[in-house]
Amino acid sequence: MSDQTIEPRVLKGFRDILPWHEAERQRIMQLLAETFARFGFVPIDTPILEYTEILLGKGGGETDKQVFRFDDNGGRDVAMRYDLTVPFARFMAAHLHELYLPFKRFHMAKAFRGENTQRGRYREFIQCDFDTVGTDSASADFEIVLMIDRAFAAMGVNGVHVHLSHRGLFNALLRAIGAGSNGEEVLRIVDKLRKIGRDRVSSELDALIGAEARDRVLAFVDAGATGAGRDVNARIVDELERLVPDAGAEIGRLRAVVECAGALGIADRIVVDPSITRGLDYYTGIVFETFLDDLPQIGSVCSGGRYDNLASLYTKERLPGVGASIGLDRLMAGLEELGLASSSTRAADTIVLCTDEALLSRYHAIADALRTHGVAVDVYPEARKIGGQYALAEKKGIPTAILTDADEPESGRVTVRVLSERANHDGLSIDEAAALIARVVQEPSR
Amino acid sequence: MSDQTIEPRVLKGFRDILPWHEAERQRIMQLLAETFARFGFVPIDTPILEYTEILLGKGGGETDKQVFRFDDNGGRDVAMRYDLTVPFARFMAAHLHELYLPFKRFHMAKAFRGENTQRGRYREFIQCDFDTVGTDSASADFEIVLMIDRAFAAMGVNGVHVHLSHRGLFNALLRAIGAGSNGEEVLRIVDKLRKIGRDRVSSELDALIGAEARDRVLAFVDAGATGAGRDVNARIVDELERLVPDAGAEIGRLRAVVECAGALGIADRIVVDPSITRGLDYYTGIVFETFLDDLPQIGSVCSGGRYDNLASLYTKERLPGVGASIGLDRLMAGLEELGLASSSTRAADTIVLCTDEALLSRYHAIADALRTHGVAVDVYPEARKIGGQYALAEKKGIPTAILTDADEPESGRVTVRVLSERANHDGLSIDEAAALIARVVQEPSR
Secondary structure, three states: OOOOOOOOOOOOOOOOEOHHHHHHHHHHHHHHHHHHHHOOOEEOEOOOEEEHHHHHOOOOOOHHHHOOEEEOOOOOEEEEOOOOHHHHHHHHHHHOOOOOOOEEEEEEEEEEOOOOHHHOOOOEEEEEEEEEEOOOOHHHHHHHHHHHHHHHHHOOOOOEEEEEEEHHHHHHHHHHOOOHHHHHHHHHHHHOHHHHHHHHHHHHHHHHHOHHHHHHHHHHHHHOOOOOOHHHHHHHHHHHHHHOOOOHHHHHHHHHHHHHHHHOOOHHHEEEOOOOOOOOOOOOOEEEEEEEOOOHHHOOOEEEEEEOOOOOOOOOOOOOEEEEEEEHHHHHHHHHHOOOOOOOOOOOOEEEOOOOHHHHHHHHHHHHHHHOOOOOEEEOOOOOOHHHHHHHHHHOOOOEEEEOOOOOOOOOOEEEEEHHHOEEEEEEOHHHHHHHHHHHHHOOOO | OOOOOOOOOOOOOOOOEOHHHHHHHHHHHHHHHHHHHHOOOEEOEOOOEEEHHHHHOOOOOOHHHHOOEEEOOOOOEEEEOOOOHHHHHHHHHHHOOOOOOOEEEEEEEEEEOOOOHHHOOOOEEEEEEEEEEOOOOHHHHHHHHHHHHHHHHHOOOOOEEEEEEEHHHHHHHHHHOOOHHHHHHHHHHHHOHHHHHHHHHHHHHHHHHOHHHHHHHHHHHHHOOOOOOHHHHHHHHHHHHHHOOOOHHHHHHHHHHHHHHHHOOOHHHEEEOOOOOOOOOOOOOEEEEEEEOOOHHHOOOEEEEEEOOOOOOOOOOOOOEEEEEEEHHHHHHHHHHOOOOOOOOOOOOEEEOOOOHHHHHHHHHHHHHHHOOOOOEEEOOOOOOHHHHHHHHHHOOOOEEEEOOOOOOOOOOEEEEEHHHOEEEEEEOHHHHHHHHHHHHHOOOO
16 A cells, blocks of 8 residues: 555635635525525525436536536446526426425525636536526516525615516517518627727627617617616616607516615615626526626626526426526625635634543533533633633634633533633633623624 | 427436425435534635645545546536535645634535445435544544534434544554454454345354454454443443453543533443444544434434544644534435425415505515514415415415405504314404414424
């Protein structure tokens, strides 16, 4: 057997999550789960590994090269899921008879793509998807938008704007200006508005569909995103109605959602923005993207829309729905940049120091008693030099320490040291110690 | 394009998790995470996909055939993790310089094995591992045992017993009886005690090492597991000390842990049981398994022990540690059998019924107001027949419904219907409605 060790490396595009990051990720996921549950959305899970036929369907396309695909030991052609949408479609088709409609679910889980890591993307990432399927209603559309708003509020993020449009409006406009055959290309150009600017969009459209049609597309795009708020949104919808003929149903839907936003007091955070198109063929109704005022450069942190039929690959039952997806990794990077990620690296609220291994059971009894008061308690496991024990507490972000020794009365009185102040508070009961620790932990400076 | 749909099947050994099961799984994982955090354990995560060399090390062995292994699109030999221990060892080696010692972590995540599904095993399963590394101390040993006890208490499970031994005691006994060379085989036989019974263990040992050595092994095994409690445990440790020569350090460690258990008041749930061996070469110190009195047939629901060196494959730094692992799927099956899984399939606490789509914004405003009182609120999205709306509420386990119509005053008064009683409570403010719903939800009959 060799003396050599194996280099403890991870695959390109994959990463370990260290505790301070993972604790924050779990906190955010918990906040999201609580918000979703409050709206009556329920959690599900699906396998990470599926039949390739299920995940890639008709096959082909850009996705294939990025999929982790292989033959398993039983000779099955299998692949790791690359999103949560396709597995959800398969899930709905498989379990329709056990479920109810409309069905509202959320799913926070890992997905895998062999993406180009140079763009700062990870090959293993956490998606957070939420959808209502089995209804065409505007109520479900609005509920998703409201839930996005409430979810970001729960995370403490301000300056969040949901940009909203209707995919069918664009289609109606394209028909009206006779650009239907160039539709995909027009959409692709408009979709680049944020990236390449209005001037280049204008000249590219000119080259593709001519000046007159271009002007109507630009007028349509320019009509929106002039601001937020109840009155502004109503005016934009009116203007879009004027600009796009034969789109009564689409305008009606957009108006319904915008009016609900007004009535619920969230219109200031809703922007009617016809430049939002969300790709080419999946979405058919309301579409939206979510931007953070303070981080426009990271793009949309939550995108989605309404689709006509979720699971046509797997069932003949039509399942219209509306949903959205949060890329948790990008969102967390954003929260960190905004200083909204909990910067606490606190592994515990206090640590029971160890000066005499004969007192082992006493240390654990104190720790256990404090835990019943809701205090997170570490116990230093060995009788090392006290300086080293303080150093560990500091590295772990633990703000207080418990000292006790054989001289202290068996009554269970302890000394709490507030490490930042180098101050000892002695003769405390467990109750008093827990209260002091709670005060120290809650101080905003920590 | 074919008219045929793809059968929405999952791979053998994999499964979808339906909402009522997933909600319960997340509740249990949350309880465990809270318990671990209260002991100062921090969460980490590692990639699901790793270099095969990392996961299988020297290669060979039974594990290989069960591993999902393939060449990725970049030609790398990769595999899906089959446990959380090997990735943790790699993690510690990779991040030693960023971390501190002792390091206490927990990790709840999926692992994958191509196991024989006929034994009721899943090929994708959730492990819950927790370890303290970087210390040899008895304090860390006891802390793990205490945390297991507290974790099961948090889940509401009674009749939990941690069976405890010391791997080194068995080794000392084998040396004393001159059975060192047959050690592995002796361990393997004793490990089958629960399965094949004492008589067969006795005859197999007789055949292997002769009657005299057999008697000493059986005396050793028989000395334990005669009961629990402070005094019983102390007597068993004394008896083991008498039976096994030259094992002072091992007896001392066992005694320290047992004495702490007595001092902390958990000795009634600790059984000193020398038949616990935990496999052949990984563990070197304290070993334990956890049994549920009411479900002896499912075997240990939480097992672990102390090891000498976690990460010798990846680093020359010695990392002694102690840890345990819960197989969450087996545990959850057990909780369900015991009726301890929350049987609630409640998707929300109430549902705002829809009788007039013109009142859409009002329905959502009522829902939103109730949510600020902590009520989980669904909104029926379309003006369907009221009977169908009640039917959906029933299928979703929602115990109450909110009725409002254009005639009700704009003051925001609503009617709460308690569905099981077919009773309407009208003219309620949002506060009153929230309070009523909370009372209904908390009724034990639900």
